[in-house]
Amino acid sequence: MSATTITSNRPRDVQVTEIGKNTIILRSRTWERLKFEVEYSRQRGTTANSYLIQADKKALIDPPGESFTEIYLQQLAQHLDFTTLDYIVLGHVNPNRRATLEVLLAQAPQVTLICSRPTANTLKTAFPNWESRIQAVRFNDTLDLGQGHELSFITVPTPRWPDGLCTYDPATKILYTDKFFGAHICEDTLFDEDWKALDAERRYYFDCLHAPQAKQVEVALDKLTALGAKFYAPAHGPIVRYSLSRFTFDYRQWSQEQKSQELSVALLYASAYGNTAILANGIAQGLIENGVNVESINCELADPAEITRIVEACDGFIIGSPTLGGHAPTQIQTALGIVLSTAAKTKLAGVFGSYGWSGEAVDVIESKLKDANYRLGFETIRVRFSPTPEILQQCQQAGAAFAQTLKKTKKLRTPRQAVTEAKIDRTEQAVGRIIGSLCVVTTRDGENHKGILTSWVSQATFNPPGIMIAIAQEQNADLMRHPGDKFVLNILKEGRNIRRYFSRHSALGDNPFANLSTRTALNGSLILNEALAYLECTVQNQIECGDRLLIYAVVDKGEVLENDGVTAIEHRKSGSYF
Numbered sequence: 060m061s062a063t064t065i066t067s068n069r070p071r072d073v074q075v076t077e078i079g080k081n082t083i084i085l086r087s088r089t090w091e092r093l094k095f096e097v098e099y100s101r102q103r104g105t106t107a108n109s110y111l112i113q114a115d116k117k118a119l120i121d122p123p124g125e126s127f128t129e130i131y132l133q134q135l136a137q138h139l140d141f142t143t144l145d146y147i148v149l150g151h152v153n154p155n156r157r158a159t160l161e162v163l164l165a166q167a168p169q170v171t172l173i174c175s176r177p178t179a180n181t182l183k184t185a186f187p188n189w190e191s192r193i194q195a196v197r198f199n200d201t202l203d204l205g206q207g208h209e210l211s212f213i214t215v216p217t218p219r220w221p222d223g224l225c226t227y228d229p230a231t232k233i234l235y236t237d238k239f240f241g242a243h244i245c246e247d248t249l250f251d252e253d254w255k256a257l258d259a260e261r262r263y264y265f266d267c268l269h270a271p272q273a274k275q276v277e278v279a280l281d282k283l284t285a286l287g288a289k290f291y292a293p294a295h296g297p298i299v300r301y302s303l304s305r306f307t308f309d310y311r312q313w314s315q316e317q318k319s320q321e322l323s324v325a326l327l328y329a330s331a332y333g334n335t336a337i338l339a340n341g342i343a344q345g346l347i348e349n350g351v352n353v354e355s356i357n358c359e360l361a362d363p364a365e366i367t368r369i370v371e372a373c374d375g376f377i378i379g380s381p382t383l384g385g386h387a388p389t390q391i392q393t394a395l396g397i398v399l400s401t402a403a404k405t406k407l408a409g410v411f412g413s414y415g416w417s418g419e420a421v422d423v424i425e426s427k428l429k430d431a432n433y434r435l436g437f438e439t440i441r442v443r444f445s446p447t448p449e450i451l452q453q454c455q456q457a458g459a460a461f462a463q464t465l466k467k468t469k470k471l472r473t474p475r476q477a478v479t480e481a482k483i484d485r486t487e488q489a490v491g492r493i494i495g496s497l498c499v500v501t502t503r504d505g506e507n508h509k510g511i512l513t514s515w516v517s518q519a520t521f522n523p524p525g526i527m528i529a530i531a532q533e534q535n536a537d538l539m540r541h542p543g544d545k546f547v548l549n550i551l552k553e554g555r556n557i558r559r560y561f562s563r564h565s566a567l568g569d570n571p572f573a574n575l576s577t578r579t580a581l582n583g584s585l586i587l588n589e590a591l592a593y594l595e596c597t598v599q600n601q602i603e604c605g606d607r608l609l610i611y612a613v614v615d616k617g618e619v620l621e622n623d624g625v626t627a628i629e630h631r632k633s634g635s636y637f
């Protein structure tokens with residue numbers, strides 16, 4: 060059966076099948092999008108795979124999260140007497156999984172939990188009364204279940220799953236890969252016989268989950284491929300049987316591709332409860348989709364030497380932090396200290412974080428970076444507790460904007476445009492080299508406010524102070540072409556992506572001001588509070604020329620809103636378009 064057979068109205072269920080000697084899979088399936096995180100956005104459903112090995116001893120691998128607790132335990136009870144279960148092996152742990160574990164442990168009080176040391180620490184803190192039932196394992200430790208099932212454990216820490224643990228069973232040659240080699244797709248087919256049809260899902264899953272940690276993925280691959288497995292049994296999607304070597308090769312290739320991107324961003328974050336980490340993933344996605352390599356650094360794990368090395372090598376850096384007890388966690392404070400003392404001031408910066416009520420961490424990081432004269436590549440993202448799907452989209456857009464700014468900066472510093480532009484008319488190229496300040500002109504028509512993005516503005520006179528704007532008729536020019544018409548010229552600040560609200564392609568509809576902080580100028584038009592400066596102007600003359608109107612206006616009043624920023628400017632390659 061192929062991917063096309065998916066029907067989204069099928070109810071959740073648990074598919075149970077034998078996949079090897081003494082071994083069954085329990086696939087908790089949903090045919091709909093499980094969560095709002097980016098990795099589920101292809102909406103092909105997913106499966107949460109759990110495995111049960113019943114030899115002389117019995118081990119259950121990776122029970123699913125709480126969305127499936129009830130149906131999963133009902134199915135499991137058909138195949139296992141809970142009081143005979145010896146071990147539960149955990150590839151990683153999160154609050155979701157803990158919910159199922161709590162129910163299981165209550166019904167199987169004899170069970171020992173097998174996990175990596177970081178998982179053990181997390182569980183011991185969350186459930187102190189489980190302490191005696193938790194057994195932390197190290198790389199290459201083994202656990203003998205009898206009948207040849209001598210499980211060996213492979214620790215695979217990554218920034219996103221510092222506690223990652225894979226398990227290999229030599230009796231079946233199945234490697235339980237947890238977050239590696241998965242795909243978010245739900246089908247009846249258990250194995251990957253139609254693996255070519257899985258390519259897009261696999262790649263998307265890799266891009267979302269592993270591309271920002273390509274370096275650690277390569278280290279993990281070295282450990283995993285040494286085992287000579289015949290099957291990969293991942294946490295999500297089909298079991299890998301027919302495309303094992305191809306898929307392994309793909310992981311190597313995709314990791315290499317990621318690392319060899321020309322531009323690279325260090326994404327430094329910490330996240331005690333996962334919210335800041337979700338934002339980090341959204342931003343990473345925006346960067347990756349725009350061809351920029353992301354080096355994720357989970358500051359709770361990374362040592363200062365590693366942070367220094369990555370920060371020195373990157374083209375830009377982004378710092379994410381929760382606020383805990385009125386501060387950023389110590390590890391973030393350390394990382395910020397390293398950044399401030401190491402990163403060249405030309406590097407583009409960004410700040411984000413989740414908070415509960417006061418959110419000091421993000422404010423402090425932002426102001427320290429600004430004080431040190433770093434330029435911000437997107438407007439700082441502050442989110443109360445968990446992000447909404449809209450905020451995640453904003454994070455992706457912020458990552459994309461950051462990538463675009465990096466690319467532009469890189470091009471400006473690299474004098475090799477002649478070849479790529481050879482086909483563009485030379486005059487247009489030359490005209491395109493004229494640059495202007497990015498501005499939003501705001502006008503008022505009764506109760507309606509309009510905003511026009513333009514960079515065709517220049518000072519025209521000293522006395523009186525006057526400006527000239529070139530504007531097309533269709534850009535609401537009627538509101539600012541007659542002598543005496545009033546408008547405000549908002550001069551935008553570099554690093555703040557205000558322009559997106561006013562671009563012709565904006566998805567924000569007719570009211571670009573809805574999401575912006577504004578106030579009303581004396582002349583009735585709107586001042587954007589996040590502009591660098593604004594000018595209140597009165598039109599004096601206009602000339603119709605070519606496809607534009609040239610408007611001369613006198614400046615009645617003006618103010619700089621932020622002293623420490625620089626003007627956003629528009630660099631173009633050609634004078635034939637914006």
Ligand SMILES: Cc1cc2nc3c(=O)[nH]c(=O)nc-3n(C[C@H](O)[C@H](O)[C@H](O)COP(=O)(O)O)c2cc1C
Nearest residue numbers: 330331332333334335381384385414415416417418
């Ligand atoms: C122990 C503790 C202390 C906290 N202190 C603050 C605080 O001082 N100010 C604040 O705005 N939020 C505070 N919060 C709320 C967290 O910032 C919020 O839960 C945030 O989503 C955590 O982000 P994370 O999931 O990335 O760790 C606190 C939360 C906890 C659990």
